[in-house]
Amino acid sequence: MLNIKIDRNKCINALDCLKCIDACRSGVLLVLSPYAEVAKGRIKPVIMSMCTGCGECQRVCPAKAITMIK
Amino acid sequence: MCELCIKHGEGKKWYEVMKNYSKELxxxxxxxxxxxxxxxxxxxxxxxxIKLDAAKRKRSIVYGFIRKMATSHMKKNHFGQIIPLEDAEMIIDMMQSITRVPCICRGLTRGEKNARYCFAIGVDPSPSDILGDYPHxxxxLETLTRDEAKKLLRKFDQEGLIHSIWTFKTPFIGGICNCDRxxxxxxxxxxxxxxxxxxxxxYVAEIDLDQCVGCRSCQKLCQFGAIEFSSSNLKCYINPMKCYGCGVCRSACNKEAITLNDRNQLPELAGVW
Known part of the structure; x- marks a missing residue:
């Protein structure tokens, strides 16, 4: 089954970037708590059942932090 | 009548009952x-x-069960209902305090910290400690007068945003949201x-076919994909099974062909929630 992995060491400034969030057509990726200090600004694939595997998030990521695992 | 009306409505719609906004509750x-x-x-x-979604993806046999459990958990704690503009305005009229707050959903789905689409009603979040851990x-927060709140609601309605009410520990109603995808x-x-x-x-929306000219402008505003078009007779039709009764489509219609009818009048639709 398709899976999206986001490398947290490479994705540093998620809240200022948000390119993958904008690129995701199906709304799979969500921002984990943009307010709280815990889990601040982490991006996570949540509703994977909507993912079509288009790979757009992987393509737009400037830090190359996103990989798709088949 | 929806389940919440039967349980908490006292014969009326549940959000028309003042008790469901009360300080006592x-x-x-x-x-x-x-x-x-x-x-x-x-x-x-x-x-x-994520767990629910994984069960759905795997077509697991427990998915139906988890779905039911999750729904009943939400019903007890944080449940919503779509309301049309008039009902939202009626609720605003009943309220003593209205506070405009940033939308938490848009924070999570878009990373937008200050998308101020939601109203806290009845509860004033500023003096209490509810938002204590969220300085941003x-x-x-912005305290609104009734007129300001209604003006904003009408603006959101024209933009095609759907209005909804939300409970915090059902049946206490604590907020009106203006939502999209x-x-x-x-x-x-x-x-x-x-x-x-x-x-x-x-409610459920209906198009008067005598007045509809088939301009399809209502179709653009429908968030639920409930409006269908027939090119052979140039009319739009509302699919009543998909319609959420938000009434947003009405603001787009130049011919005033769309009306909202009571969902309960249609016997087969009264159970579709």
Whole structure:
């Protein structure tokens, strides 16, 4: 089954970037708590059942932090 | 009548009953503590969604069961219903305090910290400690007068945003939201169909075919894909099974061909929520 992995060491400034969030057509990726200090600004694939595997998030990521695992 | 009307409506629509906004209910159910935990742990709810979603993807036999459990959990704690503009305005008229707050859903789905689309009603979040751990949320509160709130609601309506009411520890109603695809409830219920988090409105829209000229402008505003077009007779039709009764389509119609009817008058539709 398709899976999206986001490398947290490479994705540093998620809240200022948000390119993958904008690129995701199906709304799979969500921002984990943009307010709280815990889990601040982490991006996570949540509703994977909507993912079509288009790979757009992987393509737009400037830090190359996103990989798709088949 | 929806389930909540039967349980908490006293013969009326449940959101018309003043008791469901009362301070007594607020303190009796310890809503303040619930709200505090709710806002603080909002991101933890994701773990539940991920599990539910995984069960759906694997076509697991337990999916139906988890879905039911999750829905009943939401019904007890944080459930919503779509309401048309008139009902939202009626609620505003009943309220003593209206505070405009940044939308938490849009924070989670778009990373937008200050998308101020939601109204806290009845509870004033600024003096209490509900938003204590969210300094950014707290800074951007704005107290609205009734007229200001109604003006904003009408503006949102024309932009095609759907209005919904939300409970915190059902039946206490604590907020009116103006949603689109970035609403987490919409995404989970309508886009992904993982579970039920909100009821459809008490209404269903209907197009007067004599007045409809087939301009299709209503179709652009419908968030639920309920409006269909027939090119052979140049008319739009509303699919009553898909219609949520939000009434947003009416603002786009130049011919005033769209009306909202009571859902309960149609025997087969009365059970579709």
């Amino acid at each position: 607020y303190s009796q159910n310890n809503v303040e503590q619930f709200m505090k935990d709710f806002f603080l742990n909002f991101h933890k709810e994701f773990n539940g969604i 949320l707290k800074e951007n 970035d609403c987490l409830a919409y995404r989970i219920q309508v886009t992904a169909d993982l579970m039920q988090i909100m009821f459809k409105g008490e």
